Amino acid sequence: KQEVTQIPAALSVPEGENLVLNCSFTDSAIYNLQWFRQDPGKGLTSLLLIQSSQREQTSGRLNASLDKSSGRSTLYIAASQPGDSATYLCAVSPRRDDKIIFGKGTRLHILP
Amino acid sequence: EAGVAQSPRYKIIEKRQSVAFWCNPISGHATLYWYQQILGQGPKLLIQFQNNGVVDDSQLPKDRFSAERLKGVDSTLKIQPAKLEDSAVYLCASSLAPNRVYEQYFGPGTRLTVT
Numbered sequence: 356k357q358e359v360t361q362i363p364a365a366l367s368v369p370e371g372e373n374l375v376l377n378c379s380f381t382d383s384a385i386y387n388l389q390w391f392r393q394d395p396g397k398g399l400t401s402l403l404l405i406q407s408s409q410r411e412q413t414s415g416r417l418n419a420s421l422d423k424s425s426g427r428s429t430l431y432i433a434a435s436q437p438g439d440s441a442t443y444l445c446a447v448s449p450r451r452d453d454k455i456i457f458g459k460g461t462r463l464h465i466l467p
Numbered sequence: 468e469a470g471v472a473q474s475p476r477y478k479i480i481e482k483r484q485s486v487a488f489w490c491n492p493i494s495g496h497a498t499l500y501w502y503q504q505i506l507g508q509g510p511k512l513l514i515q516f517q518n519n520g521v522v523d524d525s526q527l528p529k530d531r532f533s534a535e536r537l538k539g540v541d542s543t544l545k546i547q548p549a550k551l552e553d554s555a556v557y558l559c560a561s562s563l564a565p566n567r568v569y570e571q572y573f574g575p576g577t578r579l580t581v582t
Contacts, residue, residue: 359509387569398471398558398573399510444509448569454500454523455569457509 357382359458361445367464368435376430376461378445383423386451390419390430391444393460399444403430435465469493471574473559479580485547488577492540492561498522500571501534501544502558510558516542517565549581 358381368374378388387406391399403412403419405428411420418431432439445458472491480486492499497518502510513532515523518539527534531550536542546553556578560571 364507389569396476396575396578398560398575400573401570404569446509452566452568454512454515455571457511459507459509 357385357447357449357456359445359447359456361443361458361461363461364459365462365464367466369466370435370437372435373431373433374435374463376432376443376445376463378428378430378458380426380428380445380447380456382449383426384449385423386448386453388419388421388428389446389448389455390417390428391446391457393442393444402443432463437465437467439463440465471559471561471572473557473574473577475577476575477578477580479582480549482551482581483548485545486549486579487546488544488557488559488579490542490544490559490574492542492559493572496561496563496572497539498562498565498568499536499542500560500562501542502560504556504558504576506555513544515568522565546579549579551581554579554581 360379362377389404390402405421416433421428442460444460446455499516501513504510513527514534516536519536534544556576558576559574562571
C-alpha cells in the first residue's frame with residue numbers, strides 16, 4: 356500500500372531565505388508526483404508535476420526534484436516571501452487512471 | 468473558465484443530524500471526485516464518478532454517507548446521521564477524463580463542524 360510522508364509537519368522561516376520541503380513515498384512504482392498548495396478556505400492548486408521519467412521541474416522560484424528509486428521528492432523555494440505562506444501537499448499517482456494519494460502536508464509560515 | 472463551485476462554504480450541525488453538500492464541476496469534465504480532509508491530514512478520496520456512474524467508492528462509509536451525480540454534471544454528498552468524527556473539509560474536484568485522474572481541479576471546499 357502506497358504511503359506518502361512529509362517532513363516537517365510545520366516550518367517557519369524568515370522572509371528571503373531559501374527552504375526545502377521533503378516528501379517520501381513507500382512504493383517507487385509511480386506514474387507521476389505533484390506538489391500542491393493549499394491556502395486556508397481554498398482548494399488545492401497544483402504547483403508542479405513531475406512525470407516518473409523526469410528528475411525535476413521548475414516554475415519561477417519553485418523547483419521540485421524526484422528520485423523515484425529512493426522514493427523521495429523535494430520542493431525547493433528560493434527567496435521566500437510572506438505570500439508563500441500556505442500548506443504544501445505532496446501527492447503521487449500510481450497510474451494515470453488511478454487515484455491520487457496525498458501526504459499530510461507541511462504548513463509553511465514565512466515571517467516578514 | 469469558471470472553476471469548481473461548492474456550497475455551502477461552512478456548515479455547523481449537531482451530531483445525528485443530516486447534511487448535504489453540492490458541487491458543480493468545470494464544464495465538460497466527465498470525472499468528479501469527493502474528498503474528505505480532516506484537520507492536519509491530506510485529502511482522502513471518498514468517491515469518484517465517471518459521468519453519472521461510480522468508479523470508486525471503496526473509502527465511502529456507506530452506512531452514513533451517500534453521493535449521487537444524476538445527470539452527469541452536478542453532484543451532492545449527503546451524511547445521515549452525522550458523527551463528531553465527520554468534522555472536516557469536504558473537497559470536490561473534477562478532471563477532464565478518467566485517464567487524466569492526476570489533473571484535477573479543486574473547489575474551495577465545505578467546512579463541516581459537527582457538535
